[in-house]
Amino acid sequence: NIINDFSLGKADILVGTQMVTKGLDFERVSLVGILNADNLINFPDFRASERAFNMLEQVAGRAGRRNKRGLVIVQTSQPAHPILSYLQAHNYEGFYEHELEERRRYGYPPFTRVINIYLKHRDEDLLIRAAAGYAETLRHLFGNRILGPDEPHIARIQSLYIRKIMLKVEIQASMSKVKAILRSVYEAQMADKSLRSLVVYYDVDPM
Template sequence: PRYNARDAAIVLASMHGAKTLLGSATPSIETYYKATTGRFGLVSLTERFEGMQLPEMRLIDMSDARKKGLVTGTFAFETERLVNESLKRGEQSILFINRRGYAPIARCKLCGYVPKCNNCDVSLTYHRHSDKLVCHYCATPYSVPDVCPACKEPGIEVLGYGTERVEEEVESLFGHASISRMDLDTTRSKDSYENIIENFSKGKSQILVGTQMVTKGLDFDKVSTVGVINADSVINFPDFRASERAFNMIEQVAGRAGRRNENGVVAIQTYNPSHPVLSYLLQHDYIGFYEHELSERQRYNYPPFVRVIYIYIKHRDQIAVSSIAFEYANRLRKLLGNRVNGPDEPYVARIQSLYIRRIMLKIENNASITKVKKLLNDLRIEMTNQKLLSGAVLYYDVDPV
């Protein structure tokens, strides 16, 4: 089943006549809209526990820093200095990068060939601990080719940074410090997540490198510095929620700093310092971001002003899936008009050997979702009876997150 855990909790509570408390420093746009329009109650906590100040946010223009030679590997000198100062004071640092593995891309430096998964339309991520190229969608491992399969020359190199590579750089820059890494690869075994948290909490490690696992719900006394290594990888994503997701993720990881001591500092490394999301993050201005995002959603007709339903169609044959998706969308358009968008190819258009097409429905908030559900089900049955969905997998994602 595809569901939003927050919405499922609200429905479960209503079934039992219970109250639901939603708590967040960065509520979803839809939740805050309901709170400001009277559908939800709203209580605001305007200061941190024991009156601690929010951390200072510092934007580091990586383009400018590289031009001036103020970058070592993936670290700007400013980020490196802040971490060093924390270590000298006996405090801790968290370094956030939302990519696991060693390097997100392997490429031939001679011909530009990029190894991709045989089952999915994604480039492979290099993992140094296993010395394998791994697909992060189907988990298939591949050996690193000694020579490029395209030009037959020994030119394969790895590009970019993941948590493994950042951990390696941190060890070379701050070798005197104890370092922990928290990502999907280091938390697979039983109790590994708890052990990493406990060791960091007790001060056994001074620097924690991690993915979005480190952004929420963690309360450490001695963290004074947070480094966001590549803010652009979070912001630049083809989804209408990309800005909201980026604001929430960076603001949440920033909140790990300065919780028990003097003001923490957050260094945000970016190649696009003029992005509007970053201007609101610098001020910890959730309300300003919410109002900006709400006007964008209203202009382009996205939630909370409509409900979105994604219809996914998968097939092993690329031509067949396109044909089925266009037929389905055209029939749907006759019933729902311009509420139907697509079909289009999602960001990753093939996973586990199945080609994917996506149709987006934008349904008015006051429309009967029961009627929409019946209409979709009737159309699916009609096309199934006409053998038009043969070999295809069709499913729906209502109110996608």
């Protein structure tokens, strides 16, 4: 109803979340403001830049449709950030090349495969200790391919606290061997009776 009223001109200003980027076509919109774009740009994920560029470009597309010139204002504390210069120029290819080089330099997909290891437990203190021990064991086996443990963006679901460990694996590595190593580490960790209620699961090639 809100979107329909806005389309009919019953309101002059529409305030919304990222949902307003999803294919809506408003004929009269001439100005779009993006508040606190830093939240998108600095999100703790290796795909943050890609997602931020995509989202900001989509939002910018809401202004000046139907062959009318529009204005987009982006609020940021990082006006010199590369993403914003590519956005301003609508330079898709430039952004792609920049992002690909960043991924290559720091060892992220498509140059590696990523496995996120999530640990959950009702006792946060026990979880913190367990996650640290788990990561240390994996680090002895995989070296600097292990990152974390970290507190994910959503750090608790219902009564379970969550920690995340990231494993980066070379494309040419044997995933069956990686799987076997992860299995042996899991079994060794579960030998500790205090960790029997620890929940561990894996997200391979997370989207």
